[in-house]
Amino acid sequence: MKITIIGTGYVGLVTGACLAEIGNDVFCLDVDARKIDILNSGGVPIHEPGLREIIARTRAHGRIRFSTDVKASVEHGDIQFIAVGTPPDEDGSADLQYVLEAARNIGRYMNGFKVIVDKSTVPVGTAQRVRAVVNEALEARHLAGSAAHRFSVVSNPEFLKEGAAVDDFMRPDRIVLGSDDDDAGRLAREKMKRLYAPFNRNHERTLYMDVRSAEFTKYAANAMLATRISFMNEMSNLADRVGADIEAVRRGIGSDPRIGYHFLYAGVGYGGSCFPKDVQALVRTADENGQRVRILEAVEKVNDEQKEVLVRKIESVFGGDLTGRTFAIWGLSFKPNTDDMREAPSRRVIAALLARGAAVRAYDPVALDEARRVFSLDLADQPGARARLSFVASQDDTLAGADALVVLTEWKEFKSPDFAQMKSELKAPVIFDGRNLYEPEAMAELGIAYHAIGRPYVQYHTATDANA
Structure with missing residues (x-):
């Protein structure tokens, strides 16, 4: 299949390389010429075990390319993955300017039916905004409503762990896919089902749902993991006071199958590109909808103090x-x-x-x-x-x-x-x-x-x- 990846950051590069590895024709776009130069010269701008080898192998077989040519990238892929950054804004909400600019470019240059996939971590309702931006660009070309320029926006959040992202992509525990229940949405779902078929041969890993639920799933998953970390850090500080050993406590509670051992290690707090940003964004989303998520407010405060x-x-x-x-x-x-x-x-x-x-x-x-x-x-x-x-x-x-x-x-x-x-x-x-x-x-x-x-x-x- 012909795939375009918009953004060669952590998510985009891993997604593009792994999809090329299983035989797809992948076009990776980035507006940062420095990144593209590094990739075209055989380098990799991020450290991720196994990624450099996959890129070298798929480049040698002509299955992956890197470019700053926006028009060519849109014309290439039947499926357009938006995998650009969504950094936190000043108020903690996700900054969608790069997502929406990618959508605008798709609308400017699309030349047939496109499946537009939100791979970036985005708040609930982003697919609707992406759809509106693409339609605006089509209207400017007098193509809105054209049968030859139909599209569907799909939510396909990533669940990659840094340091194990290649393995996570190639052996996923689940693939979350949110699509609309209309003709374009059903066609998009079939294309995505075909794309992910190699990962579902042993058993079905894809979870189909509506777009908003898929968008929400990503934030809820990261918020839960961040909560477990902050919970254990809170317990570790109390263990210091009462003379308990948090490692013994971890083994004691982790042996309960309802709890398990994952993300129960006490330490100096979580970091990275996902948990801090996503917890803040979910708190902001709740605020915008007239609700407080007190647990997540505490999770963020505990992590900061830890x-x-x-x-x-x-x-x-x-x-x-x-x-x-x-x-x-x-x-x-x-x-x-x-x-x-x-x-x-x-x-x-x-x-x-x-x-x-x-x-x-x-x-x-x-x-x-x-x-x-x-x-x-x-x-x-x-x-x-x-x-x-x-x-x-x-x-x-x-x-x-x-x-x-x-x-x-x-x-x-x-x-x-x-x-x-x-x-x-x-x-x-x-x-x-x-x-x-x-x-x-x-x-x-x-x-x-x-x-x-x-x-x-x-x-x-x-x-x-x-x-x-």
Whole structure:
């Protein structure tokens, strides 16, 4: 099938590459010439395991191309995926300007029946707005109502996890498809059914529904996952007060099949491009419809405050003035297997340490370049703080002479470090673990002062007082 992907960001690039991988003829459009140049030169502008290999393979077979030619992109695809960004506006609502501009361009250049697919995460009612914009463009061409220029707007939200997006797309647990119940909508549904047939061979994964329900499903799913994270973080803070171990609690409640273990890990809060933005957008949608979603308001507040929890633990050991102190940071991206720094807890933690006068040496396996870019913006008006932040080439390079290690992302390579070497490099054996990677008792036996999230502090077994 001939497919057009509008937008070569995270969702668009993964969608286009995977659809090309199963044999479709895919045209990827982006108005950012820099991105297209990178892709046409064999590069990939985002880090996602397996994506580079799929793009190289499908390019070699002529099944995927990258261009800034809007007219050619519209003429190419019978199915037009809109996969552009929907960043939060100042009031927290989703900014739809890029979605609507993509729709406008489809109306300007469409030359036959088109299935227009909202793949971007968009609020309820967006398909109706897309439909109106396409009709306006057709009216300007005196083609509105033309049988040869019919179209249908479909909602097909993505459920991709960064770091596992290729696997998620190729082996989906569900495919949500919202379409209208008219002739054009039924035709669009049949085309989408044919497109996704390779993913439904073992069993039917597609959930068919109306457009508004499909749009709502995406937000509700992310809001539920964000709620589980904030719930566990709230419980971890209470566990600190009452002397319980949140990891034992997690196992205790997760064993209940009605609850399960997914997204029940306490930590320093969620980040990324989806959860923060989507929770805010759903709160805004409720407000626009005269309702408050108090649970989600609390989820957002808990998550915001959770990003300061580790800083308070650091202050409890070293005091509020960290001048002259140096902290080693392991992990910068908001989660492992991605270089995404959007809303990453590391940004808040590092900013707080710098504001208190500390120096920071930071390492991440893949996000160093993006971190340099992000912090150059975050600290643009703070040259003194920026001078105290350095990025190093390996996790061991962060340690020499540091007052403590701070773990902020649960990369696999951080899970079994050489603790003996770590102790010899650090001024004192102190770890602040924002991801609960290690066991408190094991750390105590190794003579390490270990401060985690919602886990009891176990006095380490040396004469050295790391709190001094």
